Amino acid sequence: MSAAGDALVILGGGQAGGRAAEALRGAGYKGRLAIIGEETMLPYERPPLSKDLLAGRSSCDALLVRGTDWYDHEKIALHLGQPASEIDRQAARIILADGTRIPYSALLMATGARPRQLPFAPPGDRIHYLRTTDDCFRLREALQARCHLAIIGAGFIGLEVAATARKLGCTVTVLEVAPAPLMRAVMPEIGGFFTGLHRGHGVELRYGVRVHDIDAGDETVHIQTAEGSLTAHHVLVGIGILPNDELAAASGLAVEDGILVDDCARTNDGAVFAAGDVARRESPRYGRHIRFESWHNAQNHAIAAARNMLGPPTPYDEVPWFWSDQYDVNFQSAGATQSDGETVRRPGASDNSFALFLVEEQRLIGVQAINFQRDMRWARRLIETGVEVAPERLADPAVKLQELAKG
Amino acid sequence: MSWHPVLEAAKLGDGEIAQAEAAGESVALYRVGDTVYATQELCTHAYVSLVDGYLEGTSVECPVHQARFDITTGKVLDPPANCDLKTYPVKIENGTIYVEVP
Numbered sequence: 111m112s113a114a115g116d117a118l119v120i121l122g123g124g125q126a127g128g129r130a131a132e133a134l135r136g137a138g139y140k141g142r143l144a145i146i147g148e149e150t151m152l153p154y155e156r157p158p159l160s161k162d163l164l165a166g167r168s169s170c171d172a173l174l175v176r177g178t179d180w181y182d183h184e185k186i187a188l189h190l191g192q193p194a195s196e197i198d199r200q201a202a203r204i205i206l207a208d209g210t211r212i213p214y215s216a217l218l219m220a221t222g223a224r225p226r227q228l229p230f231a232p233p234g235d236r237i238h239y240l241r242t243t244d245d246c247f248r249l250r251e252a253l254q255a256r257c258h259l260a261i262i263g264a265g266f267i268g269l270e271v272a273a274t275a276r277k278l279g280c281t282v283t284v285l286e287v288a289p290a291p292l293m294r295a296v297m298p299e300i301g302g303f304f305t306g307l308h309r310g311h312g313v314e315l316r317y318g319v320r321v322h323d324i325d326a327g328d329e330t331v332h333i334q335t336a337e338g339s340l341t342a343h344h345v346l347v348g349i350g351i352l353p354n355d356e357l358a359a360a361s362g363l364a365v366e367d368g369i370l371v372d373d374c375a376r377t378n379d380g381a382v383f384a385a386g387d388v389a390r391r392e393s394p395r396y397g398r399h400i401r402f403e404s405w406h407n408a409q410n411h412a413i414a415a416a417r418n419m420l421g422p423p424t425p426y427d428e429v430p431w432f433w434s435d436q437y438d439v440n441f442q443s444a445g446a447t448q449s450d451g452e453t454v455r456r457p458g459a460s461d462n463s464f465a466l467f468l469v470e471e472q473r474l475i476g477v478q479a480i481n482f483q484r485d486m487r488w489a490r491r492l493i494e495t496g497v498e499v500a501p502e503r504l505a506d507p508a509v510k511l512q513e514l515a516k517g
Numbered sequence: 518m519s520w521h522p523v524l525e526a527a528k529l530g531d532g533e534i535a536q537a538e539a540a541g542e543s544v545a546l547y548r549v550g551d552t553v554y555a556t557q558e559l560c561t562h563a564y565v566s567l568v569d570g571y572l573e574g575t576s577v578e579c580p581v582h583q584a585r586f587d588i589t590t591g592k593v594l595d596p597p598a599n600c601d602l603k604t605y606p607v608k609i610e611n612g613t614i615y616v617e618v619p
Binding site: 175405409484 | 571578580581596597
């Protein structure tokens with residue numbers, strides 16, 4: 111499958127990078143393969159960083175896509191803890207910060223994303239951001255001291271950390287500039303559910319609060335808002351992520367809040383591909399380019415990109431899917447998150463369980479659901495296949511989704 | 518190795534999965550037609566119970582992250598798992614399912 115001169119390089123040592131390497135070897139590519147990553151840890155999955163790893167109930171080893179032995183056995187050159195400083199597309203090589211040059215015949219950009227920072231709140235002893243295991247361990251130390259944690263941003267990172275911090279006995283205050291939580295990602299009823307959930311667990315949630323300044327002292331941190339100030343021991347800022355697309359842009363690749371790729375993960379350079387958090391991919395399903403920030407996309411888009419690096423163009427346009435675990439609640443979302451069509455509510459098996467279906471022209475286009483794991487597979491299949499379905503049947507818990515999915 | 522009775526065969530319908538304990542090992546039992554297969558209960562990726570998974574033919578899909586395994590061999594079919602499931606010999610005698618564990 112590979113010519114002698116082949117050298118595939120994956121720039122980015124996160125989940126997408128690891129899954130791409132696995133898929134390349136799994137597809138029978140035996141040529142040279144290298145992973146370049148800024149972090150020193152082997153590629154790992156990040157969801158536990160706000161949950162089990164943060165709570166001290168998991169270890170780093172459990173997060174790894176593959177263990178060290180596998181990379182040795184598969185002869186994958188690992189350049190970890192080595193940031194790249196340039197992509198020289200003319201010479202088809204990556205230049206690392208220490209000057210090392212790594213040539214490629216095909217390159218996968220899997221550089222991921224980084225937390226968006228508040229300009230007045232650089233990371234420090236009492237000001238936390240959460241993206242890496244190192245971030246997680248610093249925050250964990252603070253939580254284990256049962257501190258008062260202020261969280262800026264009621265997104266998934268903020269709310270998952272709030273749940274973990276409450277479980278560890280911390281006092282938690284969440285400040286959110288919007289009037290509701292998770293506004294970019296969920297339907298209003300889901301937002302209301304999470305507000306009730308966290309308040310029920312003793313989290314103080316304040317909406318419509320804009321933070322003007324943060325002043326970290328030796329023992330405490332002071333947060334200035336329009337209404338006054340709040341003093342806590344530590345603050346976590348979770349206000350979204352930014353794609354790591356600067357090297358790509360500097361090398362002349364097409365970038366627009368993420369590296370632009372077609373539905374075969376190809377950039378505007380035939381030898382360069384991009385996948386995962388950093389890629390803004392063409393989605394025929396939605397008729398536009400979209401950047402997805404999820405575990406599912408990091409894995410499956412990377413696998414698709416790997417296939418496209420080796421073989422004939424194979425389009426990838428899976429229905430987006432993500433989840434969040436908070437306390438004993440599992441939330442999942444698949445497909446569209448907003449619609450001009452109808453919203454259909456279906457009660458679940460317990461009081462604390464329901465699904466909201468978005469229906470357009472007798473077709474399911476999206477679902478958001480609480481404690482509805484067992485039926486999510488069929489809901490996702492209904493979205494994928496686009497079979498006609500009557501809204502009243504979706505709403506009726508006596509009608510099995512599995513049956514509807516079979517058409 | 519020894520055989521352990523784990524479940525009445527009549528309690529496991531075609532296409533169903535059940536959890537059982539055999540000599541301290543937690544196993545998932547799967548019925549496909551007249552045949553019953555047994556694997557370790559927990560997915561090798563994030564240790565989720567496969568009893569809540571989806572059985573299609575002789576493959577089981579983890580209900581949380583969609584890893585898929587061949588239940589006849591334990592082999593991984595789809596990521597995120599990359600470690601195979603343990604499988605156990607199964608026999609049905611006098612209407613009882615037996616699993617052989619070390």
